[in-house]
Amino acid sequence: MLIPLTQEKVRQLVPLVATGSQYRYVWGKLQDFLRRLTFSVVAVAIVAFGLNFLGDSTQLVLGLIAGLYWLWAPAVLASFRNRRHRRFPYGGFWRGRVLDVYVTEELIGKEETVNDKGQLVIIENRERCLNLEIGDKTGFETRVQAKLLRQHRGIRPGDAAEMLVLSRRPDLAEIELISEVFLPRHRLWIGTYPILQRDAFIDLSERLRRKARSQSPKSPRRSPRPRRSSL
Structure with a gap:
């Protein structure tokens, strides 16, 4: 059948932003977390020492975004997966x-x-x-x-x-x-x-x-x- x-109904069934279960799935295993954490550390170092020509406020914002990459990346990746279905x-x-x-x-x-x-x-x-x-x-x-x-x-x-x-x-x-x-x-x-x-x-x-x-x-x-x- x-x-x-x-x-409209399909978009109700497929969320626009990541749900809790989707976030946990994309979070992955310990090695996935460590990979993201390493990327965050490297990105913060680049912002702190390689982008000195930027203003302090801009550098601070970029540093926060880079430093929290390990936290927000799973939500973004899950939302991209949802978008593939919603299209x-x-x-x-x-x-x-x-x-x-x-x-x-x-x-x-x-x-x-x-x-x-x-x-x-x-x-x-x-x-x-x-x-x-x-x-x-x-x-x-x-x-x-x-x-x-x-x-x-x-x-x-x-x-x-x-x-x-x-x-x-x-x-x-x-x-x-x-x-x-x-x-x-x-x-x-x-x-x-x-x-x-x-x-x-x-x-x-x-x-x-x-x-x-x-x-x-x-x-x-x-x-x-x-x-x-x-x-």
């Missing part, structure tokens, strides 16, 4: 089913170290990931992936799956971007970057579900079967 949404003129609410569930080990990074013999050793960091193949009756299929968690154990083929799809065509015939996937039965989100305003999406999902139930033809009532009386 694919229900077109207005551009699509057409979007829709998609509901389908989980077709397959499987686990893989994905390479997430490499580290170089030296062993006791002085030889360079490359260590591969791998992570177990959940993979969902999802699709609908029209033949549309796609795959979403996320870090494997304990609460993923109950996911089975046939579970309902919902997401936001984005396109440049008004008929949504070509899907170019998708959001993370919501599994209503488990109240779980599957994906990497949390692009959606999740409370707003769940509210939309429930309203569409109630509307579909109200419009579905009601089955006629059956007359009660006569009971056999006991003597």
Whole structure:
């Protein structure tokens, strides 16, 4: 099932500025923080010693901006990601089913170290990931992936799956971007970057579900079967 949404509704679902969950995602790991902190220190040094020709007030402002780069950079990067989704003129609410569930080990990074013999050793960091193949009756299929968690154990083929799809065509015939996937039965989100305003999406999902139930033809009532009386 694919229900077109207005551009206004899509922009309600995809925030303009970074949310708390998006900020935490882009914040990254300790090495990401240290990389930003190093950049801040270098930038402050450049402003303090290399831009003396600027006025004191200008130099102070630039120094504050550079010194706090480690803090505000994740919010800016997350907002740029949001902007990539918000630029699509057409979007829709998609509901389908989980077709397959499987686990893989994905390479997430490499580290170089030296062993006791002085030889360079490359260590591969791998992570177990959940993979969902999802699709609908029209033949549309796609795959979403996320870090494997304990609460993923109950996911089975046939579970309902919902997401936001984005396109440049008004008929949504070509899907170019998708959001993370919501599994209503488990109240779980599957994906990497949390692009959606999740409370707003769940509210939309429930309203569409109630509307579909109200419009579905009601089955006629059956007359009660006569009971056999006991003597």
